[in-house]
Amino acid sequence: MTLATAAATGLAALAGAAPAQAADAPLRDLAEAKGVYIGNALAAGKLDGNARYRQIAGQEFNWVTAENAMKWGVLEPSRGNYDWSGADRIMEFAAANGQQVRGHTLVWHSQAPGWLENGGFPAAELRGLMYDHIDTTMGRYQGRIAHWDVVNEAFNESGGFRDSFWYRTLGESYIADAFRRARQADPSADLYINDYNVEGVNAKSTAMYNLVRDLKAQGVPIDGVGLQAHLITGQVPSSLQQNIQRFADLGVDVAITELDIRMNLPADAGKLAQQARDYRTVVEACLAVSRCVGVTGWGISDADSWVPDVFEGQGAATMYDSGYNPKPAYDAVAQALGGTGDDDDDPPGNGDGDGCTADYTVASQWNTGFTGNVAITCSGGSLNGWTVSWDFPAGQRLSQAWNAGCTQSGARVTCTNAGWNGTVPDGGSVSFGFNAEWSGSNPSPDTVTVS
Secondary structure, X not given: OOXXXXXXXXHHHOOOOOOOOOOOOOXXXXXXXXXXXXXXXXXXXXXXXXXXXXXXHHHHOOEEEEOOOOOHHHHOOEOOXXXXXXXXXXXXXXXXXXXXXXXXXXXXXXXXXXXXXXXXOOHHHHHHHHHHHHHHHHHHOOOOOOEEEEEEOOEOOOOOEOOOHHHHHHOOHHHHHHHHHHHHHOOOOEEEEXXXXXXXXXHHHHHHHHHHHHHHHOOOOOOEEEEOOEEEOOOOOOOHHHHHHHHHOOOOEEEEEEEEEEEEOOOOHHHHHHHHHHHHHHHHHHHOOOOEEEEEEOOOOHHHOOHHHHOOOEEOOOOEOOOOOEOHHHHHHHHHOOOOOOOOOOOOOOOOOOOEEEEEEEEEEOOOEEEEEEEEEEOOOOEEOOEEEEEOOOOOEEEEEEOEEEEEEOOEEEEEEOXXXXXXXXXXXXXXXXXXXXXXXXXXXXXXXXX
């Protein structure tokens, strides 16, 4: 039984909503015309395994942030042994696409290597390790990274300093020390403090405001404040612009650094419309303050988002759906940046996918697992690089795939073409297979999308 629909019409199935269209110009061009940047977080591994991901990342954004590849636990998993492969891949991609890079992040309590966090180092040694890491990491990319998140998430929700291993051992001074060292390591980079739940005026953002004020008064080289903006649909703080302005009035730049706006699933037309309004509100708040320099999203598409793995029952937080089709939020951002948001041209270099469907079948099944097959067929359309997505309805878990690169996040399975089978001409077809585990029942997905 064919259960597929073309992803280009996937949003139309949500309560009759019309699908969002690609803007009349890439977001990066619109942002540059406004004097700001538009960025996104990139996962190094997806740059080589997903043609559509790579295309959107290069075409739409003029700034990129390494989602994980520059975090300490990834760079130096064992003491003295660095792995630069992912970070270097991000840098190579940015250079090839004329993009600036935001370095993320140097000093953070989370995603630190176990040898560091649990090492029980005395203060002098821990400070020395921090200095060495800043010197080594910033030194490798000196002059090539425009902004660095030097200190990340230093505060708790009440406005006190977070009880991290940094604070317990070094006290508040670790923050100023990190900024001073970072300035020495790369004098050309702008240095930021970055945090979440500081978008509106509240106890946490006020604590960060007071710290930035004090650091400036002490001559500590801090250039900017990053507001992460992991928000909830319908709950953008009403004081967002006021908060951006008060930080700017301290003489620092402000950036929206990790924007996503999640909703309770499933998505529907009303939620997507509210999300679009919220995205526009955030971008317009930044544009209203002269020292707000840009907006960076966190995840190219819903298929790449961290949200469903952390917030149960929530997701659909980005500007692109899991099939890499622009959502109403994309149009809203384009319009906020001065575009029309209503041009229906498909991105260059990619078949439009109209007339292409994916047929999901269970080839064989046993008591704990099954083998599935997906056949992509184009009739009246074509694909140059494809992504197929579906939601397992009964808790099935993907275990293996062939002829495609497949990942699973929650119920969502996303498969992209291999290096040799990405082109599907009009009248042509390709297929791929997978193994998965099941328990209780093994119903087929309601919908499979291909783009």
